[in-house]
Amino acid sequence: MHFTEYWAIVERDHAFQNPTTPEKLMRLADYCQVRDGARVLDVGSGKGWLLRHWAKEWRIQGTGLEINPWFVEEARSRAAAEGVAERLTFIEGPALTFEPEPAGCDIVTCIGASFALGTTEEALDWMRRAVKPEGVLALGEVFLHRAPLPPDVLEYAGDDVPTSRDLAETVAAIEARGLELTGFTAASVDDWDGYESLHWRAAREWARENPDHPGRDVVLERVRRGREGYFRWERECLGWGIFVARIA
Numbered sequence: 001m002h003f004t005e006y007w008a009i010v011e012r013d014h015a016f017q018n019p020t021t022p023e024k025l026m027r028l029a030d031y032c033q034v035r036d037g038a039r040v041l042d043v044g045s046g047k048g049w050l051l052r053h054w055a056k057e058w059r060i061q062g063t064g065l066e067i068n069p070w071f072v073e074e075a076r077s078r079a080a081a082e083g084v085a086e087r088l089t090f091i092e093g094p095a096l097t098f099e100p101e102p103a104g105c106d107i108v109t110c111i112g113a114s115f116a117l118g119t120t121e122e123a124l125d126w127m128r129r130a131v132k133p134e135g136v137l138a139l140g141e142v143f144l145h146r147a148p149l150p151p152d153v154l155e156y157a158g159d160d161v162p163t164s165r166d167l168a169e170t171v172a173a174i175e176a177r178g179l180e181l182t183g184f185t186a187a188s189v190d191d192w193d194g195y196e197s198l199h200w201r202a203a204r205e206w207a208r209e210n211p212d213h214p215g216r217d218v219v220l221e222r223v224r225r226g227r228e229g230y231f232r233w234e235r236e237c238l239g240w241g242i243f244v245a246r247i248a
Helices: 003-010 022-032 049-057 069-081 120-130 151-160 167-175 189-209 216-237
Strands: 039-043 061-066 088-092 105-111 131-144 179-186 238-247
Touching (some): 022 131, 022 179, 039 049, 039 120, 049 061, 049 069, 049 088, 105 120, 120 131, 131 167, 131 179, 151 216, 167 179, 167 238
Parallel strands (some): 039 061, 061 088
């Protein structure tokens, strides 16, 4: 089973595909000072929640980059239904195949998808090249609540640990790229619980609806292992936040 199909299955019920809330995403709009006429580029746009909702509030021109065809289709369909499709473009494919206009965007966001651009540092460099000197960028990124992780967690998690940085080290990495942090919002444990729980329910319902699908056991096993890891260490040790920055 291709990874895009797996994520389309387990995130079919997610409105926004990160451990956050509508209120926090609207706070992000305030941090980014979204306004009419702003050119917004969203890397890893998923179902387009951010661009669609910003487009309903302001007359932005938005471009979303997304590799998952199921998510792109849904983003386009919802944008059309909401009357904002003429101001939003959703491009299917790897983000690195897209060449943004240098310093052409007022706002560049990458909310939980820095891996689409490489490392965190590579993502920040890519975003910085695309944003205007007076513009703003927003990066959604995981971090550790404590680093280094305890030996038993490292032994259990192995290569599944997404980062070795705690929050302070993540901020330092951002500032080392010549960026000044001007806003931050973090996921709560409740946000994480809600995000993960939707995966478990969606996989269970999909498996019941598709008993003969060749990937059924793969999906159920991956979700089972993900749930085990979540309660074994991720819920306690892993944080997620949106970092808003401007060129210093």
